[in-house]
Amino acid sequence: MKAYEEINGARLQYEMAGQGRAVVLVHGEMLDMRIWDAVFAALTGRFRVLRYDRRGHGADRKSVV
Secondary structure: EEEEEEEEEEEEEEEEEEEOOOEEEEOOOOHHHHHHHHHHHOOOOOOOOEEEEEOOOOEEEEEEE
């Protein structure tokens, strides 16, 4: 399930799926949450996985101040 959350003036996209212990995937600079596509798919069978676009990346890249 992809969704958006408004945080401090930025609209951040995130995706959460799976069940079990939590795993959070955070991308590096010059990337967005798509870098985790294969890992996200592989982990959701065993874990509850969250990935998101950091502020100024992915869907939020136009809101960088």
